[in-house]
Amino acid sequence: MKSPGRALISNYLFIPAARKKKVELPLKLLTIGDFSHGKENRPLSEREKINVNKNNFNSVLSEFSPEVNLSVPNTLAGNGEEENVRLRFTDIKDFEPEQVARQIPQLRAMLAMRNLLRDSQIQSAR
Structure with missing residues (x-):
């Protein structure tokens, strides 16, 4: 039985002269690298x-504060120019699409506009 929030790997063992047996293994990863900036x-x-682990992930992420610096096409302006984007992650929620968008000035402005439109629609519905 799978528990929520847990990744399981199903593996079939083939044993000669026996029936195959399904075994579920927990997902365990080892990551090695220089994350010290x-x-x-x-x-x-x-x-x-x-x-x-799931209990200390946010504190470890906060301690290391990984960041990624990218140069991406500015598709909003449509002028073919590149934009430098710096994304920082200090909490698991920083990986959510809206939180990533908040780190990019042009997208942050669009989110603010969206929120204003949503709020005005709520106000006019009352």
């Missing part, structure tokens, strides 16, 4: 490992 000088092999 250049603040750490020691080799990866000498650094302390960090156990990340």
Whole structure:
């Protein structure tokens, strides 16, 4: 039985002279990399490992504050120019589409306009 919020991998074991058996394995990942933004000088092999789970994910994410810098086409202006975009993540909710959009000035302005329109529709409906 699957529990909500948990990823399971189904694997069929083939045992000679026996029936196949379905086994569900929990999803476990090992990620190795330099996530220190250049603040750490020691080799990866000498650094302390960090156990990340559902209970400490936000605090670990906040501590490392990963960010990504991109150069993307400005499709809103339609002039073929590139925009530099910096996205920072300090909480799991920062990965939600609206939160990502709030980090991009042009999209943040569009979200504000959307919210104003929605609020005015609510006001006029009353």
